[in-house]
Amino acid sequence: MSSFRAPVELAKAYRLLNHGPTVLVSAAHGGQRNIMAAAWAMPLDFAPPKVAVVLDKSTWTRQLLEASGTFALQVPTVAQVDITEALGSSSGQALASQQTDKFAAYGLQTFQGDVIDAPLLEGCAAWLECRLLPEAAIQQTYDLFLGEVIAAHADTRVFSAGRWHFEGQDELRTIHHVAGGHFIVDGAAVDAQPLTPRGSQ
Amino acid sequence: MSSFRAPVELAKAYRLLNHGPTVLVSAAHGGQRNIMAAAWAMPLDFAPPKVAVVLDKSTWTRQLLEASGTFALQVPTVAQVDITEALGSSSGQALASQQTDKFAAYGLQTFQGDVIDAPLLEGCAAWLECRLLPEAAIQQTYDLFLGEVIAAHADTRVFSAGRWHFEGQDELRTIHHVAGGHFIVDGAAVDAQPLTPRGSQ
Numbered sequence: 001m002s003s004f005r006a007p008v009e010l011a012k013a014y015r016l017l018n019h020g021p022t023v024l025v026s027a028a029h030g031g032q033r034n035i036m037a038a039a040w041a042m043p044l045d046f047a048p049p050k051v052a053v054v055l056d057k058s059t060w061t062r063q064l065l066e067a068s069g070t071f072a073l074q075v076p077t078v079a080q081v082d083i084t085e086a087l088g089s090s091s092g093q094a095l096a097s098q099q100t101d102k103f104a105a106y107g108l109q110t111f112q113g114d115v116i117d118a119p120l121l122e123g124c125a126a127w128l129e130c131r132l133l134p135e136a137a138i139q140q141t142y143d144l145f146l147g148e149v150i151a152a153h154a155d156t157r158v159f160s161a162g163r164w165h166f167e168g169q170d171e172l173r174t175i176h177h178v179a180g181g182h183f184i185v186d187g188a189a190v191d192a193q194p195l196t197p198r199g200s201q
Numbered sequence: 202m203s204s205f206r207a208p209v210e211l212a213k214a215y216r217l218l219n220h221g222p223t224v225l226v227s228a229a230h231g232g233q234r235n236i237m238a239a240a241w242a243m244p245l246d247f248a249p250p251k252v253a254v255v256l257d258k259s260t261w262t263r264q265l266l267e268a269s270g271t272f273a274l275q276v277p278t279v280a281q282v283d284i285t286e287a288l289g290s291s292s293g294q295a296l297a298s299q300q301t302d303k304f305a306a307y308g309l310q311t312f313q314g315d316v317i318d319a320p321l322l323e324g325c326a327a328w329l330e331c332r333l334l335p336e337a338a339i340q341q342t343y344d345l346f347l348g349e350v351i352a353a354h355a356d357t358r359v360f361s362a363g364r365w366h367f368e369g370q371d372e373l374r375t376i377h378h379v380a381g382g383h384f385i386v387d388g389a390a391v392d393a394q395p396l397t398p399r400g401s402q
Contacts, residue, residue: 015379015380018240018241018377018378018379018380019221019240019377019378019379019384019385020220020221020222020223020240020243020377021221022221039219039220039221039243039244040219040243040244040245041243042221042240042241042242042243042253042255043240043241043255044241044255044343044345045255045343045344050343052243052253052343052345054243054244054245054246078391081391081393082393082394082395082396083396084393085393085395085396086393086395086396086398090398095398102398104399105398105399106396106398106399107399135339137338138336138339142245142246142251142253142347143246144245144253146343162380163379163380163383164379164385166385173388175391176219176220176221176377176387177219177220178216178219178220178364178365178390179216179219179363179364181392181393182364182390182391182392182393183220183390183391183392183393184220184365184367184387184388184389184390184391185388185389185390185391186377186385186388187374187385187386187387187388187389188385188386188388189383189384189385189386190279190282190376190383190384190385190386191382191383191384192282192283192285192286192287192382192383192384193283194283194286194287195283195284195286195287195307197287197291197296197303197306197307198305198306198307198308
């Protein structure tokens with residue numbers, strides 16, 4: 001268990017996803033559990049914090065999420081790039097038919113969230129526990145799922161006081177999938193400088 | 202006008218947003234135009250390519266988008282970080298009441314898209330021309346707008362053959378807003394290596 005994990009206040013939870021990292025989505029129901037990668041996730045609101053994520057109809061995680069009404073988003077690190085890709089391209093349902101699951105198949109360590117049953121993956125940079133906001137029409141038409149964030153956590157080595165700070169923690173930088181197992185890693189931080197529009201005083 | 206701009210085939214258009222960059226959203230209607238920053242945007246489908254973006258009710262871009270039924274997403278670069286922040290924190294409607302607009306106020310150069318009327322900002326890394334997919338309920342409830350990508354373009358110095366390649370083009374790296382004008386710039390690229398699950402052959 002990580003000793004660097006700490007709660008993130010809900011008013012700052014959107015900042016865990018605001019920079020557009022690839023996430024892992026986990027869900028559990030009826031004694032079964034699964035986890036998958038998803039590049040298509042984003043914040044949807046500040047307060048209460050909400051998120052949106054796209055989950056293909058073929059995924060088992062989606063079935064577990066729909067059955068349980070809860071799910072977790074977690075933000076993997078560059079140290080987890082291989083398992084992130086593996087979780088995005090393997091089927092949990094196929095493993096379940098063999099009486100195992102992705103966590104066992106890949107030797108993944110998890111911990112219990114504060115609120116929901118979905119397992120949370122050790123080693124990630126951040127975790128968001130979510131309650132599904134049922135919107136049957138867009139779920140069916142667009143594979144688009146909305147959720148309210150009801151608890152959030154982060155590794156304090158890289159996120160604290162509402163900011164990411166990856167300097168000196170290169171292995172914990174978050175990742176952004178492009179396609180086919182090719183990722184872009186978080187780089188330098190930069191602060192915008194104020195511009196003055198023409199005609200203003 | 203950039204001589205490095207080239208069309209992106211629609212089947213690869215999702216890759217312009219897959220890594221979660223902050224985008225600029227532009228729209229035009231009835232002789233008026235506006236552009237704003239949005240960190241909450243993502244791909245929604247591969248083919249036809251679709252996108253999702255969150256637009257607050259207070260924004261003028263949203264009004265122009267709803268009236269015209271079309272909009273553009275463009276991916277700004279780190280060289281544009283100051284204008285990106287300015288476009289995310291200034292009101293186009295206030296300028297319009299003074300008979301000007303954000304493009305004039307900030308001296309922005311634009312070019313004409315292939316299909317839609319929304320102005321496209323010069324100097325970005327990529328551009329997606331979109332047709333609104335009207336979904337009144339989620340627009341009203343969640344400020345969530347869906348669109349189909351009907352044309353796409355990229356700067357070939359950093360995107361070609363379906364891949365981003367920022368090496369040697371540091372000024373054209375794309376940016377990811379965290380909060381309050383603080384951004385993370387694209388860093389190194391990494392390719393995941395295959396993992397073999399336990400129990401498989």
